[in-house]
Amino acid sequence: MSTVATRELTMADALNEALREEMQRDPTIFVIGEDIARHGGLFRVTAGLLDEFGPRRVIDSPISEAAITGAGVGGALIGCRPVVELQISDFVSLAMDQLVNHGAKWRYMSGGQVSVPLVVRGPISNGIGMAAQHSQTLEAWFVHAPGLVVIMPSTAADAKGLLKSAIRDDNPVVFLEKRLLYSRKGEVPDGEHLVPIGVADVKREGRDVTIVAAGASVQLSLQAARQLAREGVEVEVVDPRTLKPLDIDAIAESVARTGRLVVVNEGARAGGFASEVVARTLDHVPLSEFKATPERVTAKDTPIPYATPLEREVLPSLEGVVSAVTRVMQG
Amino acid sequence: MTSVETGASVALTQLYLAMARIRAFEAKAMDLFAEKYIRGSVHPYTGEEAVAVGVCAALRPEDYITSTHRGHGHCIAKGLELRPMMAEITGRATGYCRGRGGSMHITAMRHGMLGADAIVAGSLAMAAGAAYGLQLQGKDAVVVAFFGDGGAQQGIFHEAANLAAVLDAPVIFVCENNQWAISTPISCAIRIENIADRAAGYGFPGEVVDGNDVLAVRDVAARAVERARRGEGPTLIEAKTYRITPHSAATPTDNRAPDELSYWRERDPIVRFGRELVEAGHASPERLEELDRQAGEEVEDAAEWALASPYPDAAAAEEDVYAPADWLTPGRLA
Numbered sequence: 335m336s337t338v339a340t341r342e343l344t345m346a347d348a349l350n351e352a353l354r355e356e357m358q359r360d361p362t363i364f365v366i367g368e369d370i371a372r373h374g375g376l377f378r379v380t381a382g383l384l385d386e387f388g389p390r391r392v393i394d395s396p397i398s399e400a401a402i403t404g405a406g407v408g409g410a411l412i413g414c415r416p417v418v419e420l421q422i423s424d425f426v427s428l429a430m431d432q433l434v435n436h437g438a439k440w441r442y443m444s445g446g447q448v449s450v451p452l453v454v455r456g457p458i459s460n461g462i463g464m465a466a467q468h469s470q471t472l473e474a475w476f477v478h479a480p481g482l483v484v485i486m487p488s489t490a491a492d493a494k495g496l497l498k499s500a501i502r503d504d505n506p507v508v509f510l511e512k513r514l515l516y517s518r519k520g521e522v523p524d525g526e527h528l529v530p531i532g533v534a535d536v537k538r539e540g541r542d543v544t545i546v547a548a549g550a551s552v553q554l555s556l557q558a559a560r561q562l563a564r565e566g567v568e569v570e571v572v573d574p575r576t577l578k579p580l581d582i583d584a585i586a587e588s589v590a591r592t593g594r595l596v597v598v599n600e601g602a603r604a605g606g607f608a609s610e611v612v613a614r615t616l617d618h619v620p621l622s623e624f625k626a627t628p629e630r631v632t633a634k635d636t637p638i639p640y641a642t643p644l645e646r647e648v649l650p651s652l653e654g655v656v657s658a659v660t661r662v663m664q665g
Numbered sequence: 666m667t668s669v670e671t672g673a674s675v676a677l678t679q680l681y682l683a684m685a686r687i688r689a690f691e692a693k694a695m696d697l698f699a700e701k702y703i704r705g706s707v708h709p710y711t712g713e714e715a716v717a718v719g720v721c722a723a724l725r726p727e728d729y730i731t732s733t734h735r736g737h738g739h740c741i742a743k744g745l746e747l748r749p750m751m752a753e754i755t756g757r758a759t760g761y762c763r764g765r766g767g768s769m770h771i772t773a774m775r776h777g778m779l780g781a782d783a784i785v786a787g788s789l790a791m792a793a794g795a796a797y798g799l800q801l802q803g804k805d806a807v808v809v810a811f812f813g814d815g816g817a818q819q820g821i822f823h824e825a826a827n828l829a830a831v832l833d834a835p836v837i838f839v840c841e842n843n844q845w846a847i848s849t850p851i852s853c854a855i856r857i858e859n860i861a862d863r864a865a866g867y868g869f870p871g872e873v874v875d876g877n878d879v880l881a882v883r884d885v886a887a888r889a890v891e892r893a894r895r896g897e898g899p900t901l902i903e904a905k906t907y908r909i910t911p912h913s914a915a916t917p918t919d920n921r922a923p924d925e926l927s928y929w930r931e932r933d934p935i936v937r938f939g940r941e942l943v944e945a946g947h948a949s950p951e952r953l954e955e956l957d958r959q960a961g962e963e964v965e966d967a968a969e970w971a972l973a974s975p976y977p978d979a980a981a982a983e984e985d986v987y988a989p990a991d992w993l994t995p996g997r998l999a
Contacts, residue, residue: 364801390801396831401824404790405832408808409798411779411791412729416798431821435784436791444772444780445763446985480986504988532992579997 340521345487348494348522349379349511353417355526356501357387360415363501366393366402367419376421377457377516403429403454407437407506410452415501420456423510424470429454437506438481453500455509458549460600460649462514466637469645471549471600474607476508477578483507483531484577488552490520492575495529503531512550534581536588540568543659544588546611547598548574551650555598558655567663577607585611586618593625594662598655603632626662631655674947678956680722680879681942684714684935685960687738690747691910693964694737694754694768698914702755702972705915707768710738712877712909715934716841717742719882720809720902723890729777729795729808731788734769735908736781739811745773747967757974764977765985779808786816789825789838793899796829796836800896807835807893809886815846817860826901830867835893837886840903841876847912848920861903869899876904877934880941909933 343351357363365380371394374381384392395402399420406416420426426433437450460469476484483505487493493511500507537552538559547555552573559569572588574581589595595615597608608630615628634648691709698707710717713735721730721742732739740750745761753760754768761773769783779795782788792810799806816822817840829836840860844851857863864871870892874885882904889900907929911919919926942948948956987993 362798362802364798393832396824396827398824398828400821401790401793401828404787404821404825405794405797405828408779408791408794408796409801410794412795412798413802414798416794431784431787432790436782436787440772440780441988442986443762443766443770444774445761445765447762447772447774448780449988451988483987503990505990530991532994532997576992579992579994582996 339524341524342519343490343522344517344519345490345493345511346378346516348490349497350381352494352497353380353383354386356498357383357391362414363417364391364393364409364414365417365419366395366405368395368397368421370394370419375419377513379516380419399425399428400432404432404436406452406454407432407440407450410450410506411440411448415451417453417455417501420454422459422468423456423472424459424468426454426456426472433506433508434479434482438479442481449504450506451504452506453497453509454506455497455511457511457513457516458600459513460638461645463640463642463645465640469638471633473510473577474601474605474610477607477610481506482578484510485531485575486510486549486577487575488515488537488549488573490518491522491527492529492535494522495527496531496575498528499531510549515550515553529575531576532579532581534572534574534584536570536584537573538569538571540570540592542568542592543570543594543596543662544585544592545569545571545596545598545655545659546574546585547571548577549600551598551600554650554652555655557652558659561652561656562659567659569659580614582614582618585615589615589619590623593623595624595628596631596655596658596662597628598631598650600633600650603630603635606632608632626665629658629662631658677942677947678952680718681935681938681948681953682956682960683718683742684879684938685957686747686963687714687717687741688935689960689964690737690741690750693968695914697755697968703768703914704756705767705769707754707914708735708912709908709910709914710735712929712933713841713843713906714738715879715882715938716839716876716904716906717811719879720839720886722883723886724809725806726777727806729779729806731779731792731808731810732781733785733788733811733813733816734781734783735813736769736771739781740771740773740778743776743778745771745776745778747963748970751967751971752974755971756976757971758977759971759974763981786812786819786822788812789822790828793825793829793832793834793836796834796893797832800835805894807837807890809837809839811839811841813846814840814842814844814851814860815854816840817863818854826864826867826899829899830869833896833898835896836899837889837893838899838901839886840901842903842905843908845908845921847916859903861901864901869901871901871903873903873905876906877932877937879934879938
């Protein structure tokens with residue numbers, strides 16, 4: 335039984351605490367992004383940092399996603415630990431060259447002379463009618479880029495502990511936050527709270543089916559698990575928390591036990607992270623141990639539409655997760 | 666060594682030697698490409714030597730530069746050693762980047778070389794951020810970002826220049842206007858006479874300089890560097906120059922008019938500076954020949970050393986994708 339005292343925080347407040355604590359301990363950290371200083375960030379993640387750390391370390395930038403990302407890479411090369419906020423994570427398409435062609439590769443191309451301790455963070459803003467240019471879930475893009483670390487937390491405690499680890503890591507990290515989770519409260523341990531990169535967390539134990547889900551898909555999967563439990567199906571929800579590196583041992587251990595795998599992911603289906611999890615699991619769990627063909631519950635292969643019934647149709651749903659689990663239970 | 670050289674003469678002849686080194690290095694690199702010791706391509710800096718050498722003459726060892734696909738000249742001007750440079754572009758384990766980068770991606774942190782970037786204008790925001798980060802850490806080092814006239818039409822140029830301006834970052838953007846983007850003349854790319862004029866749009870000085878005049882380049886760069894060190898922010902320098910060899914070893918076709926080429930060959934920055942040194946009594950013609958010979962010998966030595974060096978062990982291909990971390994265990998990444 336844990337004796338660590340906790341407080342209830344929203345995910346936004348937990349992220350804010352992580353930034354504040356890390357900036358207090360390391361003067362080389364600067365935070366740069368659009369509306370992050372005076373306004374404290376559109377979603378309040380950087381609220382109050384300007385007052386505490388001043389305008390040299392908390393920078394309201396021009397609307398220049400490529401330049402602020404590139405400046406983050408450059409700052410990292412000479413010994414700073416920049417944290418770049420993308421106001422909406424979709425805007426990363428403007429910064430992909432700086433992130434992937436520069437940040438992710440500079441260490442390798444230099445033969446290991448440099449490291450790039452950079453965090454690029456921003457919200458995934460789907461599910462609220464923001465339409466196709468503000469609602470993408472793009473983790474597969476980053477997982478596909480050698481050199482990047484990709485993190486997608488599902489709880490306030492994980493968000494805080496992982497952001498602190500991301501800032502301390504010597505590699506470029508893409509940190510994806512779900513906008514709908516910013517206001518969700520959760521228990522966060524008091525004091526120094528670090529969550530290690532590359533370690534999954536079993537969010538619910540169960541003997542029948544393994545669901546692998548990260549970020550907002552964890553909440554959806556837990557909801558499905560509660561519903562299925564009433565029908566006597568015990569679902570285990572494994573949250574990898576970091577998508578690259580991936581704790582494949584934890585996933586494989588669970589699947590080897592249940593023999594059934596469902597991956598829930600809000601990204602588009604083709605070339606998506608769900609497909610990657612299925613393939614990677616097959617590398618580690620013999621086909622003979624599967625009692626059913628693995629299922630993927632993903633967004634459909636469309637841009638994210640605006641109108642409520644359309645967006646609901648495209649994104650993974652509770653019914654979609656429940657029926658996928660039901661299918662694997664039927665073998 | 667002539668005994669009449671004064672301190673000033675020594676400094677000037679060193680500039681000549683640096684330019685001669687670049688010229689000899691590129692000629693050798695082209696030969697090694699033809700002999701298939703170099704993969705991919707080589708983008709020779711031939712004809713533009715006065716820009717890199719002039720700018721780097723205004724820098725301290727602790728200052729940084731970023732470079733381009735046409736980057737050998739910047740490296741040599743910043744003081745990189747020829748042996749590991751040649752080893753890098755011939756793909757050897759003894760290269761600056763252990764054979765990972767090649768001709769277009771030489772990084773040498775111990776010489777203040779943040780890296781050569783083969784994405785046109787790609788390094789400008791990195792340079793601005795590095796400059797800002799140095800200032801934030803209380804250092805008075807500056808960063809020079811070299812790029813070409815083609816790069817001035819990239820979006821990142823505008824974003825980086827503007828961001829550097831609002832951050833007062835100690836960065837100097839050096840646009841080497843060699844007037845051609847492979848086969849496209851600058852007249853097809855921009856509708857203004859001087860790229861330096863764009864600096865006004867970002868709120869910092871822009872200066873045009875004769876990029877084939879090494880001392881003029883040095884003086885303009887020195888003013889920009891001092892301004893940056895004083896915390897007064899960026900400068901855009903446009904050095905008008907010309908590459909007198911084709912775009913690259915892999916694309917030898919040259920559609921430029923012979924008249925234009927001969928016009929610029931007559932304005933060769935090395936020949937011109939040599940003539941000035943002789944006329945001003947800083948060096949004899951024999952001394953310049955000696956420096957040319959020295960440059961050639963250094964380059965030959967570097968090539969011999971490189972070609973005698975081992976290739977990287979294939980097993981090293983997966984090293985250094987990530988910096989050391991607790992989570993870096995096999996099987997976790999792919």
